[in-house]
Amino acid sequence: MSSKTNNIQTEDAVLFREFEHTGDLGIELAAPTRAELFRRAAIALASLLVETANVTAIERREITVEGEADLDLMHNLLSELLALFTVEGFIWREASVIEAEQSLRITLRGEPFDPARHSFRGEIKAVTYHELMVENSPEGWRSRIIFDV
Amino acid sequence: MKLIKITDHLWEIPKTGSMLVPGRVYASAKMIEEMREDPALTQVANVACLPGIVGYSLAMPDIHWGYGFPIGGVAALDAHDGVISPGGVGYDINCGVRLVRTRLHFDSVKPRMEQLADALFAKIPAGLGSSGAIPGLSIEQLKEVVSEGARWALHNGYACERDLEHTEEGGRLAGAAPDRISARAYLRGLKQLGTLGSGNHFLEVSRIDEIYDSGLADALGLELGQVTMLIHSGSRGLGHQTCDDYLKLSVGAMARYKIILPDRQLAAVPISSPEGQAYLGAMAGAANFAWCNRQIMMHLAEQAFMEALSITPRELDFALVYDVCHNIAKFEEHSVEGRKRLVCVHRKGATRAFGPGHPALPEALRPLGQPVLIPGDMGRYSFVLMGLEAAMRETFGSSCHGAGRLMSRMKAKREGGGRDLRAELKALGVTVRAHSGAGIAEEMPYAYKDVAEVVEVMEAAGITRRVARLKPFAVVKG
Numbered sequence: 001m002s003s004k005t006n007n008i009q010t011e012d013a014v015l016f017r018e019f020e021h022t023g024d025l026g027i028e029l030a031a032p033t034r035a036e037l038f039r040r041a042a043i044a045l046a047s048l049l050v051e052t053a054n055v056t057a058i059e060r061r062e063i064t065v066e067g068e069a070d071l072d073l074m075h076n077l078l079s080e081l082l083a084l085f086t087v088e089g090f091i092w093r094e095a096s097v098i099e100a101e102q103s104l105r106i107t108l109r110g111e112p113f114d115p116a117r118h119s120f121r122g123e124i125k126a127v128t129y130h131e132l133m134v135e136n137s138p139e140g141w142r143s144r145i146i147f148d149v
Numbered sequence: 150m151k152l153i154k155i156t157d158h159l160w161e162i163p164k165t166g167s168m169l170v171p172g173r174v175y176a177s178a179k180m181i182e183e184m185r186e187d188p189a190l191t192q193v194a195n196v197a198c199l200p201g202i203v204g205y206s207l208a209m210p211d212i213h214w215g216y217g218f219p220i221g222g223v224a225a226l227d228a229h230d231g232v233i234s235p236g237g238v239g240y241d242i243n244c245g246v247r248l249v250r251t252r253l254h255f256d257s258v259k260p261r262m263e264q265l266a267d268a269l270f271a272k273i274p275a276g277l278g279s280s281g282a283i284p285g286l287s288i289e290q291l292k293e294v295v296s297e298g299a300r301w302a303l304h305n306g307y308a309c310e311r312d313l314e315h316t317e318e319g320g321r322l323a324g325a326a327p328d329r330i331s332a333r334a335y336l337r338g339l340k341q342l343g344t345l346g347s348g349n350h351f352l353e354v355s356r357i358d359e360i361y362d363s364g365l366a367d368a369l370g371l372e373l374g375q376v377t378m379l380i381h382s383g384s385r386g387l388g389h390q391t392c393d394d395y396l397k398l399s400v401g402a403m404a405r406y407k408i409i410l411p412d413r414q415l416a417a418v419p420i421s422s423p424e425g426q427a428y429l430g431a432m433a434g435a436a437n438f439a440w441c442n443r444q445i446m447m448h449l450a451e452q453a454f455m456e457a458l459s460i461t462p463r464e465l466d467f468a469l470v471y472d473v474c475h476n477i478a479k480f481e482e483h484s485v486e487g488r489k490r491l492v493c494v495h496r497k498g499a500t501r502a503f504g505p506g507h508p509a510l511p512e513a514l515r516p517l518g519q520p521v522l523i524p525g526d527m528g529r530y531s532f533v534l535m536g537l538e539a540a541m542r543e544t545f546g547s548s549c550h551g552a553g554r555l556m557s558r559m560k561a562k563r564e565g566g567g568r569d570l571r572a573e574l575k576a577l578g579v580t581v582r583a584h585s586g587a588g589i590a591e592e593m594p595y596a597y598k599d600v601a602e603v604v605e606v607m608e609a610a611g612i613t614r615r616v617a618r619l620k621p622f623a624v625v626k627g
Contacts, residue, residue: 125389130216
């Protein structure tokens, strides 16, 4: 894997916004670059699962995902991250992304989820394909993701 | 969306484009006006494009926008030529409801309802970062659960034989293939057996405040003032991951089978294909986990009742009325255009509602029909219905499953901003305990349709009959 690294620090509050979907949870993301879009998606997922203010960046995890199209990459990335939380109990507050055309490597910094210190916001069952969108527009990169909750 | 009125409670979406059959929606005139521009109706039309679909793509009155299938959708696919859609079952495989009756009268429980709510909250884990209800459970044991369903609970002291008789499929769907469930799915389910989950899952203690059919109520052992308990939960992480795994597999395999569908989330493969068969084996296993899950929670709840109220098992007389699933695909024989056909009925947010005399019903219930359990909105009321003969002719033996959302979770949270929701529920006579804070606002009664209107439509259409209404007074949320 080669090319660009992206670890721009941005306030979580402006990373994404929720949109209306009757039964589930939808978010919209925008970013100046493709790598930043994936990075913001990773941080967004963490903050949908847990109040990340109390999460400290003391441990590091690295995940590589592949996908033919950006849509698959987004789905696969978020599904892997959801498994990292649900299976291994790891929650993160920082991320950096190294991208390639059909894969990306994400490095996360966080710690084991501790219900006594981390406020759990609600279960996410899965990342759906429903109306999943990743696109590069003249204004930058955008994505819409619906989670089943 | 063009809709043709068939009766006062049934509307047809004509066959257009790549639809293979028309769509049919059960709804009152008022409901249909409200949902005319809802994307859920487009989803009913999309489901009608699935290869091998027979009859109609159906929607119940609690229909709302899902992903791929609408929530409240029913579709029957030919067992030989049809497809199976993991998204058409949903992430929460065998999400369902069980109703338990007690020998207690509300008047005797009312003074201790706070203690009862506390005991239930303490006893039944939500499964969020907790160690689960059965610490030390191994993957090997979990594979037994997947094979045996609620029968595993029986063998391990969490059930009695009568509980299994009063569970759809006896609490065990045949054909489970433990080796078709991924290692990740087992890991996600390992600490979650006997746990409630979050979202719209809940446990509700109610009193019966209305009887509509005294004969059927008597036969089910239900009477006015009686305390009952509903549990709404499913297959937890094991089911979510199983759906996710096979959805991905189906998306990749569709081109090979030349299946083209309007929505990726609908991804489907032929029932007879290796992928289809593998999914069916995994799905049955996840369904079995869910039955075992609800059975174990019932056992934990029984202990909570006894401890909080200082009563014996005999005084409590905890007895399962029935357990239904509302996210599943099952092979059933139905009459289609006058001909008996074996079909794979996908019910996504819809309940099986077999009429009297159906051979799949246990002997004790066969003359009556199948109980259909409809959880409400944790504030107003829930319902016990009974399947009628017309369900077999019109809806592949199916009915509604709940209130159906009216508001998005986001809007519900906005509505709840600055309001004391616990106090509002208290004013409705409901004491609530919740594992996650956001859950209450998202699941407040105002976020849902009035479930009474939903069950009235199904009764007016002759699909199910109301038997009793349950008024909640203590609710535990995940």
